[in-house]
Amino acid sequence: xxxxxxxxxxxxxxxxxxxxxxxxxxxxxxxxxxxxxxxxxxxxxxxxxxxxxxxxxxxxxxxxxxxxxxxxxxxxxxxxxxxxxxxxxxxxxxxxxxxxxxxxxxxxxxxxxxxxxxxxxxxxxxxxxxxxxxxxxxxxxxxxxxxxxxxxxxxxxxxxxxxxxxxxxxxxxxxxxxxxxxxxxxxxxxxxxxxxxxxxxx
Amino acid sequence: xxxxxxxxxxxxxxxxxxxxxxxxxxxxxxxxxxxxxxxxxxxxxxxxxxxxxxxxxxxxxxxxxxxxxxxxxxxxxxxxxxxxxxxxxxxxxxxxxxxxxxxxxxxxxxxxxxxxxxxxxxxxxxxxxxxxxxxxxxxxxx
Numbered sequence: 001x002x003x004x005x006x007x008x009x010x011x012x013x014x015x016x017x018x019x020x021x022x023x024x025x026x027x028x029x030x031x032x033x034x035x036x037x038x039x040x041x042x043x044x045x046x047x048x049x050x051x052x053x054x055x056x057x058x059x060x061x062x063x064x065x066x067x068x069x070x071x072x073x074x075x076x077x078x079x080x081x082x083x084x085x086x087x088x089x090x091x092x093x094x095x096x097x098x099x100x101x102x103x104x105x106x107x108x109x110x111x112x113x114x115x116x117x118x119x120x121x122x123x124x125x126x127x128x129x130x131x132x133x134x135x136x137x138x139x140x141x142x143x144x145x146x147x148x149x150x151x152x153x154x155x156x157x158x159x160x161x162x163x164x165x166x167x168x169x170x171x172x173x174x175x176x177x178x179x180x181x182x183x184x185x186x187x188x189x190x191x192x193x194x195x196x197x198x199x200x201x202x
Numbered sequence: 203x204x205x206x207x208x209x210x211x212x213x214x215x216x217x218x219x220x221x222x223x224x225x226x227x228x229x230x231x232x233x234x235x236x237x238x239x240x241x242x243x244x245x246x247x248x249x250x251x252x253x254x255x256x257x258x259x260x261x262x263x264x265x266x267x268x269x270x271x272x273x274x275x276x277x278x279x280x281x282x283x284x285x286x287x288x289x290x291x292x293x294x295x296x297x298x299x300x301x302x303x304x305x306x307x308x309x310x311x312x313x314x315x316x317x318x319x320x321x322x323x324x325x326x327x328x329x330x331x332x333x334x335x336x337x338x339x340x341x342x343x344x
Binding site for chain 1 (some may be wrong): 216241249257259260263267283288289318
């Protein structure tokens, strides 16, 4: 009985799934891109070695993959550094969504309604919750979340609060929201290129 | 019958696990002092020494903390087993000092615990020379 259960859990939690959950957890906890890739490489190598020795992913990361990932993230980078990165990336994500709306409506002053804010909040909440548990959703599933969760929430919010604009968001504010996250992305890209050229990143 | 034999084993495993958790950092430092190692090599070496980790990956947060504390440093190098380059850890000067200090503390600690835990002949009465003396005691004894 116990053996059957062990076999089931071992086969359902694959190395890829463990790596995907860890990646999502580390990214959402504000670990920078180069460090995430380094930690993933280290964990992937360990999982591979353990697999060759007949040990499954659960023997490596334990029963709670999220707790394992969180523990490693906390040990790897101080909260202050991770919080600073998140403070740059979260507004950037909101800014990108707003920029998409600016382009869609071809306006430099985007009317922000309760429905639009609810849409962003609902998509963000569901996406983060699901990705922390199962790893990255991918673009197609993200659109699906937007359609299945975001749109109904937006419609309900519009119905309750009215579809009149709460305020108009100028394009320059949207760009300002994106700027710190864009700087992070540039630094990540440069670090990635340096790493690919063989320079050790610490 | 089965319960009687299983329970002490489970309790023993749990105690071993707790004890190992308390000194795992020293074990890792000691293993790196021997030679630079990558993650899986620590697990193999601990296994070979009879110390099995409940969750192998628990070494990584510990290594990360030790790296941040400047006790170890890391570098990437090809693995002797082949495959992709691995992240090796080696000891720093600070790590060497911490290991020496940790070994001394562990030596003292195990000696003290050993003295307390070692089976002794119990008479039911404390030794006369260690027993606090006072008039009241003497009076009672009579």
